Amino acid sequence: MHWKIFTDANTSEKAGKVLHKVIARLETNCSSEKVEPYHKGGFVCSFSTSTETSSWSQSIFQALSMAQKIGRGWVLTGDITEELDAWSNESSVVGVQNIHLVVEQNA
Numbered sequence: 001m002h003w004k005i006f007t008d009a010n011t012s013e014k015a016g017k018v019l020h021k022v023i024a025r026l027e028t029n030c031s032s033e034k035v036e037p038y039h040k041g042g043f044v045c046s047f048s049t050s051t052e053t054s055s056w057s058q059s060i061f062q063a064l065s066m067a068q069k070i071g072r073g074w075v076l077t078g079d080i081t082e083e084l085d086a087w088s089n090e091s092s093v094v095g096v097q098n099i100h101l102v103v104e105q106n107a
Contacts, residue, residue: 001049001063003030005091006098008042015043018095023047025070025093042097056105060084063103071099081105 005022009015015035022045023030030047038044049066051059063084067074071088078085084103091099 001051001066002046002102002104003049004044004046004100005093005096006038006042006044006100007095008097009095010042012037012043014095015045018093019045019047022070022093022096026066027069028066051103059103059105063101067099067101070096 003022005019007015007018009018012035019033019035026049028049030049033045033047035043035045051062053059053062060080064074064086067086067088070093071091073088073090075087076085077087082105084101086101088099089097091097
């Protein structure tokens with residue numbers, strides 16, 4: 001699972017604090033944490049988490065279960081048989097403006 005959170009924090013340190021709030025809310029281990037300036041202002045924070053199953057349908061269920069811990073009003077795009085691509089503009093974590101989640105079947 002590949003996550004991106006967009007924040008309007010004005011420093012990378014503040015964006016990092018927001019990122020750690022998100023990870024704590026997800027209650028999982030993550031890897032590849034990055035905090036980078038976003039060209040439209042603020043910062044984009046990215047990280048990856050892994051699934052605990054080899055079944056595609058269970059992976060999707062697990063991803064959506066995690067996603068609902070940090071956001072509401074998820075919009076799903078693309079072909080869910082190959083890839084889950086989800087976007088939310090309604091974060092439940094203070095400081096997060098938008099959330100993007102991608103889960104690829106063959107990743």
